[in-house]
Amino acid sequence: MMTRKKRRLYMLLLALAGLGTATALTLTAFEENVAFFFSPSDLTVKPPGDKLVRVGGLVAGGSVTKEGDGVTTRFTITDTAHTVDVTTNRPLPDLFREGQGVLVEGRLRPDGLFVASEVLARHDENYMPKEVADALKASGQFRPEVPGKPVYETAK
Protein backbone atom coordinates (compact mmCIF):
# COMPACT_ATOMS: atom_id res chain seq x y z
CA MET A 1 0.00 0.00 0.00
CA MET A 2 1.44 3.29 -1.12
CA THR A 3 1.17 6.27 1.17
CA ARG A 4 -0.45 9.42 -0.21
CA LYS A 5 2.84 11.31 0.00
CA LYS A 6 4.63 8.66 -2.03
CA ARG A 7 1.88 8.62 -4.61
CA ARG A 8 2.02 12.39 -4.98
CA LEU A 9 5.82 12.20 -5.34
CA TYR A 10 5.65 9.57 -8.09
CA MET A 11 2.92 11.48 -9.91
CA LEU A 12 5.05 14.61 -9.79
CA LEU A 13 8.20 12.86 -11.04
CA LEU A 14 6.23 11.18 -13.83
CA ALA A 15 4.69 14.49 -14.92
CA LEU A 16 8.07 16.24 -14.90
CA ALA A 17 9.69 13.43 -16.90
CA GLY A 18 6.89 13.65 -19.48
CA LEU A 19 7.16 17.43 -19.71
CA GLY A 20 10.96 17.24 -20.01
CA THR A 21 10.78 14.71 -22.83
CA ALA A 22 8.15 16.72 -24.70
CA THR A 23 10.23 19.89 -24.42
CA ALA A 24 13.42 18.12 -25.49
CA LEU A 25 11.70 16.64 -28.55
CA THR A 26 10.17 19.99 -29.54
CA LEU A 27 13.41 21.88 -29.19
CA THR A 28 15.36 19.24 -31.12
CA ALA A 29 12.80 19.36 -33.93
CA PHE A 30 13.09 23.13 -34.17
CA GLU A 31 16.87 23.27 -33.74
CA GLU A 32 17.34 24.98 -37.10
CA ASN A 33 14.89 27.73 -36.13
CA VAL A 34 16.27 28.24 -32.64
CA ALA A 35 19.80 28.82 -33.97
CA PHE A 36 20.34 32.56 -34.15
CA PHE A 37 22.88 32.32 -36.97
CA PHE A 38 24.50 29.90 -39.38
CA SER A 39 28.18 29.33 -40.01
CA PRO A 40 29.83 29.92 -43.41
CA SER A 41 30.01 26.10 -43.77
CA ASP A 42 26.21 25.91 -43.51
CA LEU A 43 25.83 28.17 -46.56
CA THR A 44 27.74 25.64 -48.67
CA VAL A 45 25.79 22.65 -47.29
CA LYS A 46 22.37 24.27 -47.65
CA PRO A 47 22.32 27.48 -49.69
CA PRO A 48 19.71 29.91 -48.26
CA GLY A 49 18.52 31.10 -51.68
CA ASP A 50 16.75 34.45 -51.43
CA LYS A 51 15.99 34.12 -47.70
CA LEU A 52 17.19 36.63 -45.11
CA VAL A 53 19.80 34.83 -42.98
CA ARG A 54 22.36 35.55 -40.29
CA VAL A 55 25.87 34.22 -40.63
CA GLY A 56 28.52 34.29 -37.91
CA GLY A 57 32.28 33.93 -38.12
CA LEU A 58 35.61 35.63 -37.56
CA VAL A 59 36.57 38.62 -39.68
CA ALA A 60 39.47 37.22 -41.72
CA GLY A 61 42.84 38.92 -41.21
CA GLY A 62 43.70 41.47 -43.92
CA SER A 63 40.26 41.23 -45.55
CA VAL A 64 38.70 44.56 -44.50
CA THR A 65 38.62 47.25 -47.21
CA LYS A 66 36.72 50.53 -47.42
CA GLU A 67 35.29 51.38 -50.81
CA GLY A 68 35.70 54.77 -52.46
CA ASP A 69 32.24 56.02 -51.36
CA GLY A 70 33.36 56.01 -47.72
CA VAL A 71 30.38 54.00 -46.40
CA THR A 72 30.68 50.61 -48.03
CA THR A 73 32.91 48.07 -46.32
CA ARG A 74 34.02 44.74 -47.77
CA PHE A 75 35.33 41.93 -45.62
CA THR A 76 35.49 38.16 -45.41
CA ILE A 77 34.15 36.07 -42.53
CA THR A 78 35.46 32.59 -41.85
CA ASP A 79 34.78 29.60 -39.61
CA THR A 80 38.27 28.31 -40.58
CA ALA A 81 36.66 25.71 -42.90
CA HIS A 82 34.74 28.00 -45.28
CA THR A 83 34.58 31.73 -45.97
CA VAL A 84 31.94 34.22 -47.11
CA ASP A 85 32.67 37.60 -48.73
CA VAL A 86 30.51 40.33 -47.25
CA THR A 87 29.65 43.85 -48.33
CA THR A 88 27.73 46.35 -46.25
CA ASN A 89 26.95 50.04 -46.15
CA ARG A 90 25.73 49.90 -42.55
CA PRO A 91 27.64 51.36 -39.58
CA LEU A 92 29.95 48.84 -37.94
CA PRO A 93 30.03 48.16 -34.17
CA ASP A 94 33.01 49.47 -32.17
CA LEU A 95 34.34 45.95 -31.64
CA PHE A 96 34.48 45.32 -35.39
CA ARG A 97 38.07 44.46 -36.35
CA GLU A 98 40.07 41.72 -38.00
CA GLY A 99 40.06 38.52 -35.97
CA GLN A 100 36.82 39.53 -34.19
CA GLY A 101 33.71 37.37 -34.10
CA VAL A 102 30.85 39.07 -35.97
CA LEU A 103 27.32 38.26 -37.13
CA VAL A 104 25.99 39.61 -40.40
CA GLU A 105 22.32 39.65 -41.36
CA GLY A 106 21.35 39.87 -45.01
CA ARG A 107 21.05 37.96 -48.27
CA LEU A 108 23.49 35.85 -50.23
CA ARG A 109 23.57 37.02 -53.85
CA PRO A 110 23.72 34.35 -56.56
CA ASP A 111 27.32 35.42 -57.31
CA GLY A 112 28.28 34.46 -53.73
CA LEU A 113 28.61 37.97 -52.27
CA PHE A 114 26.71 38.42 -49.00
CA VAL A 115 24.94 41.79 -48.76
CA ALA A 116 24.59 42.59 -45.06
CA SER A 117 21.85 44.90 -43.79
CA GLU A 118 23.18 44.63 -40.23
CA VAL A 119 26.54 43.85 -38.65
CA LEU A 120 26.78 42.87 -34.97
CA ALA A 121 29.93 42.12 -32.99
CA ARG A 122 29.99 38.90 -31.03
CA HIS A 123 32.02 38.81 -27.87
CA ASP A 124 33.60 35.51 -26.84
CA GLU A 125 33.82 34.15 -23.30
CA ASN A 126 37.40 35.34 -22.66
CA TYR A 127 37.87 38.21 -20.24
CA MET A 128 41.40 39.47 -19.54
CA PRO A 129 43.36 42.67 -18.97
CA LYS A 130 45.17 44.27 -21.92
CA GLU A 131 48.65 43.22 -20.72
CA VAL A 132 47.61 39.56 -20.60
CA ALA A 133 46.11 39.74 -24.10
CA ASP A 134 49.29 41.42 -25.39
CA ALA A 135 51.47 38.75 -23.80
CA LEU A 136 49.34 35.99 -25.36
CA LYS A 137 49.52 37.71 -28.75
CA ALA A 138 53.32 38.10 -28.46
CA SER A 139 53.75 34.40 -27.69
CA GLY A 140 51.37 33.40 -30.47
CA GLN A 141 48.89 31.76 -28.09
CA PHE A 142 46.09 34.26 -28.68
CA ARG A 143 43.25 32.49 -30.46
CA PRO A 144 39.90 34.18 -30.92
CA GLU A 145 36.99 31.76 -30.61
CA VAL A 146 35.02 31.08 -33.78
CA PRO A 147 31.39 32.05 -33.01
CA GLY A 148 29.00 29.13 -32.74
CA LYS A 149 29.17 25.91 -34.71
CA PRO A 150 27.74 24.60 -37.99
CA VAL A 151 24.01 23.86 -37.72
CA TYR A 152 24.00 21.31 -40.56
CA GLU A 153 26.33 18.35 -40.71
CA THR A 154 29.15 19.29 -43.03
CA ALA A 155 29.34 16.88 -45.96
CA LYS A 156 32.67 15.13 -45.95
Added chain:
Amino acid sequence: MHRFANPARFLRLAALVLPWVSVLSALLFAAGLYLALFVSPEDYQQGDTVRIMYVHVPAAWMAMFTYSSMAVAAACALVWRHPLAEIYSKAAAPLGAGFTLLCLVTGSLWGEPMWGTWWVWDARLTSVLILFFLYLGYMALVDAFDDPQRGHRAGSILLLVGAINVPIIKFSVDWWNTLHQPASVLRMGGPAIHGDMLWPLLILALAFKTYFVATVILRMRAELAERKIQTLRLTQAGGV
Protein backbone atom coordinates in the same frame (compact mmCIF):
# COMPACT_ATOMS: atom_id res chain seq x y z
CA MET B 1 14.02 18.23 6.96
CA HIS B 2 10.75 18.29 8.83
CA ARG B 3 12.58 19.66 11.84
CA PHE B 4 12.61 23.01 10.02
CA ALA B 5 8.99 22.75 8.94
CA ASN B 6 7.91 24.30 12.18
CA PRO B 7 7.24 28.06 11.77
CA ALA B 8 8.19 28.76 15.40
CA ARG B 9 11.54 27.07 14.95
CA PHE B 10 12.05 28.96 11.68
CA LEU B 11 11.37 32.29 13.40
CA ARG B 12 13.92 31.54 16.13
CA LEU B 13 16.55 30.53 13.56
CA ALA B 14 15.73 33.57 11.40
CA ALA B 15 16.19 35.98 14.32
CA LEU B 16 19.61 34.44 14.93
CA VAL B 17 20.78 34.54 11.28
CA LEU B 18 19.31 37.85 10.10
CA PRO B 19 21.73 40.35 11.74
CA TRP B 20 24.76 38.35 10.59
CA VAL B 21 23.75 38.04 6.94
CA SER B 22 22.67 41.70 6.83
CA VAL B 23 26.06 42.94 8.03
CA LEU B 24 27.89 40.42 5.85
CA SER B 25 25.92 41.53 2.81
CA ALA B 26 26.72 45.22 3.39
CA LEU B 27 30.43 44.46 3.81
CA LEU B 28 30.55 42.23 0.73
CA PHE B 29 28.76 44.85 -1.39
CA ALA B 30 31.15 47.57 -0.24
CA ALA B 31 34.25 45.45 -0.89
CA GLY B 32 32.94 43.90 -4.11
CA LEU B 33 31.78 47.15 -5.70
CA TYR B 34 35.03 48.92 -4.77
CA LEU B 35 37.12 46.12 -6.29
CA ALA B 36 34.89 45.84 -9.36
CA LEU B 37 34.56 49.54 -10.15
CA PHE B 38 37.97 50.90 -9.11
CA VAL B 39 40.58 48.16 -8.63
CA SER B 40 39.91 45.51 -11.29
CA PRO B 41 41.62 46.05 -14.66
CA GLU B 42 39.96 47.16 -17.88
CA ASP B 43 39.24 44.39 -20.35
CA TYR B 44 41.46 44.23 -23.44
CA GLN B 45 38.44 44.54 -25.73
CA GLN B 46 35.62 46.04 -23.70
CA GLY B 47 37.59 48.65 -21.73
CA ASP B 48 35.56 50.01 -18.83
CA THR B 49 32.31 48.54 -20.17
CA VAL B 50 33.38 45.20 -18.67
CA ARG B 51 32.38 46.59 -15.25
CA ILE B 52 28.70 46.06 -16.12
CA MET B 53 29.50 42.34 -15.97
CA TYR B 54 30.10 42.53 -12.20
CA VAL B 55 26.41 43.34 -11.66
CA HIS B 56 24.97 41.51 -14.66
CA VAL B 57 26.42 38.06 -13.93
CA PRO B 58 25.53 37.87 -10.19
CA ALA B 59 22.03 39.11 -11.04
CA ALA B 60 21.68 36.38 -13.68
CA TRP B 61 22.95 33.71 -11.29
CA MET B 62 20.52 34.85 -8.60
CA ALA B 63 17.64 34.97 -11.09
CA MET B 64 18.22 31.28 -11.84
CA PHE B 65 19.03 30.28 -8.26
CA THR B 66 15.90 31.95 -6.89
CA TYR B 67 13.66 30.27 -9.44
CA SER B 68 15.26 26.85 -8.88
CA SER B 69 14.83 27.15 -5.11
CA MET B 70 11.19 28.21 -5.58
CA ALA B 71 10.59 25.17 -7.79
CA VAL B 72 12.09 22.86 -5.13
CA ALA B 73 9.89 24.55 -2.52
CA ALA B 74 6.87 24.04 -4.81
CA ALA B 75 7.62 20.31 -4.98
CA CYS B 76 7.91 20.18 -1.16
CA ALA B 77 4.59 22.03 -0.87
CA LEU B 78 2.76 19.74 -3.29
CA VAL B 79 4.17 16.42 -2.06
CA TRP B 80 4.82 16.90 1.65
CA ARG B 81 2.51 19.89 2.37
CA HIS B 82 5.46 21.61 4.01
CA PRO B 83 3.90 24.67 5.73
CA LEU B 84 6.84 27.01 5.06
CA ALA B 85 7.46 26.03 1.44
CA GLU B 86 4.63 28.12 -0.04
CA ILE B 87 5.54 31.03 2.18
CA TYR B 88 9.11 30.83 0.90
CA SER B 89 8.09 30.83 -2.77
CA LYS B 90 5.74 33.77 -2.29
CA ALA B 91 8.42 35.73 -0.43
CA ALA B 92 11.16 34.98 -2.95
CA ALA B 93 9.20 35.66 -6.17
CA PRO B 94 9.47 39.50 -6.28
CA LEU B 95 13.18 39.24 -5.44
CA GLY B 96 13.74 36.80 -8.28
CA ALA B 97 11.78 39.03 -10.64
CA GLY B 98 13.95 41.95 -9.55
CA PHE B 99 17.18 40.03 -10.19
CA THR B 100 15.90 38.99 -13.63
CA LEU B 101 14.94 42.55 -14.54
CA LEU B 102 18.36 43.81 -13.38
CA CYS B 103 20.00 41.10 -15.48
CA LEU B 104 17.98 42.07 -18.58
CA VAL B 105 18.55 45.82 -18.18
CA THR B 106 22.30 45.60 -17.50
CA GLY B 107 22.66 43.12 -20.34
CA SER B 108 20.91 45.50 -22.70
CA LEU B 109 23.11 48.40 -21.56
CA TRP B 110 26.18 46.24 -22.26
CA GLY B 111 24.88 44.93 -25.57
CA GLU B 112 24.40 48.34 -27.18
CA PRO B 113 28.06 49.44 -27.05
CA MET B 114 29.54 45.94 -27.46
CA TRP B 115 27.30 44.04 -29.88
CA GLY B 116 25.78 47.08 -31.52
CA THR B 117 22.21 46.24 -30.44
CA TRP B 118 20.05 46.57 -27.31
CA TRP B 119 18.21 43.33 -27.88
CA VAL B 120 18.05 40.28 -30.14
CA TRP B 121 15.75 37.26 -30.03
CA ASP B 122 18.45 34.64 -29.55
CA ALA B 123 17.90 31.58 -27.35
CA ARG B 124 19.62 33.02 -24.24
CA LEU B 125 17.96 36.42 -24.19
CA THR B 126 14.54 35.00 -25.05
CA SER B 127 14.68 32.27 -22.38
CA VAL B 128 15.65 34.82 -19.71
CA LEU B 129 12.75 37.05 -20.77
CA ILE B 130 10.48 33.99 -20.38
CA LEU B 131 11.92 33.53 -16.87
CA PHE B 132 10.91 37.13 -16.06
CA PHE B 133 7.37 36.47 -17.28
CA LEU B 134 7.23 33.23 -15.25
CA TYR B 135 7.98 35.23 -12.11
CA LEU B 136 5.29 37.80 -12.95
CA GLY B 137 2.82 35.06 -13.87
CA TYR B 138 3.46 33.21 -10.62
CA MET B 139 2.91 36.36 -8.54
CA ALA B 140 -0.32 37.16 -10.36
CA LEU B 141 -1.61 33.57 -10.16
CA VAL B 142 -1.01 33.13 -6.43
CA ASP B 143 -3.11 36.22 -5.69
CA ALA B 144 -5.83 35.45 -8.24
CA PHE B 145 -7.90 33.12 -6.01
CA ASP B 146 -10.23 33.97 -3.14
CA ASP B 147 -8.97 30.91 -1.34
CA PRO B 148 -5.22 31.45 -0.75
CA GLN B 149 -4.65 27.69 -0.57
CA ARG B 150 -5.89 27.17 -4.11
CA GLY B 151 -3.75 30.08 -5.27
CA HIS B 152 -0.66 28.50 -3.76
CA ARG B 153 -1.50 25.11 -5.28
CA ALA B 154 -1.85 26.62 -8.77
CA GLY B 155 1.29 28.71 -8.27
CA SER B 156 3.32 25.65 -7.26
CA ILE B 157 2.26 23.78 -10.39
CA LEU B 158 3.23 26.78 -12.54
CA LEU B 159 6.64 26.91 -10.83
CA LEU B 160 7.29 23.23 -11.55
CA VAL B 161 6.22 23.48 -15.19
CA GLY B 162 8.39 26.57 -15.64
CA ALA B 163 11.38 24.82 -14.06
CA ILE B 164 12.05 23.25 -17.47
CA ASN B 165 13.21 26.73 -18.55
CA VAL B 166 16.15 26.79 -16.09
CA PRO B 167 18.37 24.21 -17.85
CA ILE B 168 17.33 25.77 -21.17
CA ILE B 169 18.68 29.15 -20.00
CA LYS B 170 21.91 27.62 -18.70
CA PHE B 171 22.70 25.48 -21.75
CA SER B 172 21.11 27.66 -24.48
CA VAL B 173 24.54 29.09 -25.31
CA ASP B 174 25.99 25.59 -25.76
CA TRP B 175 23.08 23.92 -27.55
CA TRP B 176 22.38 26.63 -30.10
CA ASN B 177 24.21 29.43 -31.87
CA THR B 178 23.45 32.58 -29.88
CA LEU B 179 24.68 36.16 -29.95
CA HIS B 180 25.23 35.82 -26.20
CA GLN B 181 28.67 34.41 -25.42
CA PRO B 182 29.06 30.99 -23.75
CA ALA B 183 29.68 30.72 -19.99
CA SER B 184 32.97 32.18 -18.74
CA VAL B 185 33.02 30.95 -15.13
CA LEU B 186 31.03 27.70 -14.79
CA ARG B 187 32.45 25.87 -17.79
CA MET B 188 34.48 22.79 -18.70
CA GLY B 189 38.19 23.51 -18.49
CA GLY B 190 37.97 26.19 -15.79
CA PRO B 191 37.10 29.89 -15.89
CA ALA B 192 37.98 31.86 -19.06
CA ILE B 193 38.16 35.03 -17.03
CA HIS B 194 41.35 36.48 -15.59
CA GLY B 195 41.84 36.15 -11.80
CA ASP B 196 41.90 39.93 -11.24
CA MET B 197 38.37 40.06 -12.67
CA LEU B 198 37.13 36.78 -11.24
CA TRP B 199 37.60 37.72 -7.56
CA PRO B 200 35.47 40.87 -7.53
CA LEU B 201 32.83 38.91 -9.44
CA LEU B 202 32.74 36.09 -6.86
CA ILE B 203 32.63 38.57 -3.95
CA LEU B 204 29.67 40.36 -5.54
CA ALA B 205 27.97 37.03 -6.23
CA LEU B 206 28.19 36.30 -2.50
CA ALA B 207 26.94 39.82 -1.71
CA PHE B 208 23.85 39.23 -3.88
CA LYS B 209 23.29 35.87 -2.19
CA THR B 210 23.49 37.24 1.37
CA TYR B 211 21.24 40.17 0.38
CA PHE B 212 18.72 37.63 -0.90
CA VAL B 213 18.86 35.56 2.31
CA ALA B 214 18.37 38.64 4.52
CA THR B 215 15.49 39.99 2.42
CA VAL B 216 13.72 36.67 2.04
CA ILE B 217 13.82 36.18 5.84
CA LEU B 218 12.25 39.62 6.34
CA ARG B 219 9.56 38.90 3.77
CA MET B 220 8.77 35.45 5.22
CA ARG B 221 8.45 36.95 8.69
CA ALA B 222 6.04 39.55 7.33
CA GLU B 223 3.98 36.85 5.60
CA LEU B 224 3.83 34.73 8.79
CA ALA B 225 2.75 37.78 10.80
CA GLU B 226 0.04 38.55 8.25
CA ARG B 227 -1.32 35.02 8.50
CA LYS B 228 -1.34 35.23 12.27
CA ILE B 229 -3.33 38.47 12.18
CA GLN B 230 -5.79 36.92 9.77
CA THR B 231 -6.31 33.88 12.02
CA LEU B 232 -6.79 36.14 15.02
CA ARG B 233 -9.41 38.19 13.15
CA LEU B 234 -11.23 35.05 12.06
CA THR B 235 -11.36 33.58 15.57
CA GLN B 236 -12.47 36.94 16.92
CA ALA B 237 -15.24 37.24 14.36
CA GLY B 238 -16.32 33.66 14.95
CA GLY B 239 -15.88 33.55 18.72
CA VAL B 240 -17.74 36.65 19.91
